Amino acid sequence: MVEVTDVVCSLCGCVCDDIVLEVENNEIVKVKKGACSVGKAKLLGHERIKSPAIRENGELRECSYDEAIKKAAEILYKSRRSLLYGWSSTVCEAHKVGVELTEDLGAVMDNTASVCHGPSVLAINDVGLPSCTLGEVKNRADLIIYWGANPAQAHANHMKRYSYVSKGYWTEEGKKGKKMVVVDVRKTMTAKMADVFVQIKQGKDYQVFSALRAILRGHEDVVPDEVGGVPKEQLLEVANMVKESKFVMTFFGMGVTHTGARHNNIVNAIQFTRAAHLHTKASIMPLRGHYNVAGINQVCTWETGFPFAIDMSRGYAWYNPGEQSATDLLYRGDCDAAMIIASDPGAHFPGESLKHLAKIPVIQIDPYANPTTEFADVVIPAAVSGIEAEGNVYRMDNVPIRLRKILDTDYLPDEEILQRILTEIRAMREKEGE
């Protein structure tokens, strides 16, 4: 048995990097320290896709990596407009090859931000983001606001490592010296821990942000007795907490991005943070879901100029989310093949969009079978990044962290699978040119 320290978790955007594992016979037998229940489940492993496979007569037939990669290359080469989607649960080295593949094919590349924090990205495009690192939050923040987010269930280590419960340089008392406000439509597990729970009516985030902005800017008189289901007294209480804090940190989740005004909600959340600057230090950050969704946004931005929903069919990058984002593309039936990597639209896309995914050839690259596998014509199993493959990822605060390889495997890493598909496609093109 070997104890492995400083293991980095490849599950959620917290990317916890202090995990201690026990490894025996090339198997993780125990998670000794550091991981939450969700990260622990991943580290201890799940049933894997056993072999590459190609669908024939409705059934998946096991085959070699070579055969599956060749078939995948054929599908993409024949396609006139393919969608290359996912990317958030793999490393930046794979993203880089993905961008090259997209450019080579003239395809559309989109990532899971488009059904998660895509609206946040659009809002940041509009008005910027006064943000910071999670280290600064830990060391400075004495007022934490979670808005439309339930980290107690979705980012279970977040409060302990970085926010409400953590102890830092100027927050040495931990929870004792801090306050937490939770804004949500339902009383979640996180809301039950809050000093103040603000229960708003569903879809009224924009109005409540506006009311708080007005109060912070000295226009309390224009705020009515109740806004979005929240009594004015409670809005005044929260505004006072902001004014009296030394450093206020707002984290927001999909309760804000998935609803009503979408990116406009986030623009208003950022403006609320700026209004807080009249009184104190304030910062804001989206609670990113997948461990490297921030990374694919980074790689796409430095390679193409845009963070998601990138259309290369013109020979240069074209960006118009709402037109080229994956759910829209599928809903309109505007792609004739799809490669799904490191994500699961079968589980997380609207049924109306899945009807088209069910019709077109689909290539799946993933360590695990999932609902998307039901639509897949080619299945290529991959090594698990952060357990069987190393590489760079970006934490939710855009701090790059290197995932470690803990176990040996015969599964190929995503980067190599993509590179081999690209090489096959180029060989096909060269052959046709001859």
Add this chain to the structure above:
Amino acid sequence: MEGMNVRLISGRTAVQGQNLDSKLTEKYFGEVARCDMNGNDMEKLGVAKEDTVKVTTAYGAVIVKAKQDDGNPEGMVFIPMGPWCNAVISGDTHGAGMPSFKGVDATVEKTAEAVLPVKELMRTYMG
């Protein structure tokens, strides 16, 4: 009572997260193919825990199991993010790129129909 008008939202849960990479298991099925409702709403509908309910929107209908959660306000139901919730979500993002996963007008009614396992649910899209 026929059906009750509600607002549908979705979101993560810890058990859903623990089974992100094992979505074909019974554990995921039990966690995600469910609908959390306020106890008063369950009483009005005449449903008890583990009874099946049919959730219908303009975009489809899905059968899930009822579960009481009084943290949910009356008139709002929560289905954990996943295939069952998405069966009743629109693919139209109105040009915004983001589907409306939350705040969808829906009706909930008691039903004797069974919840579809995930593979069968996916097959309904194969028309």
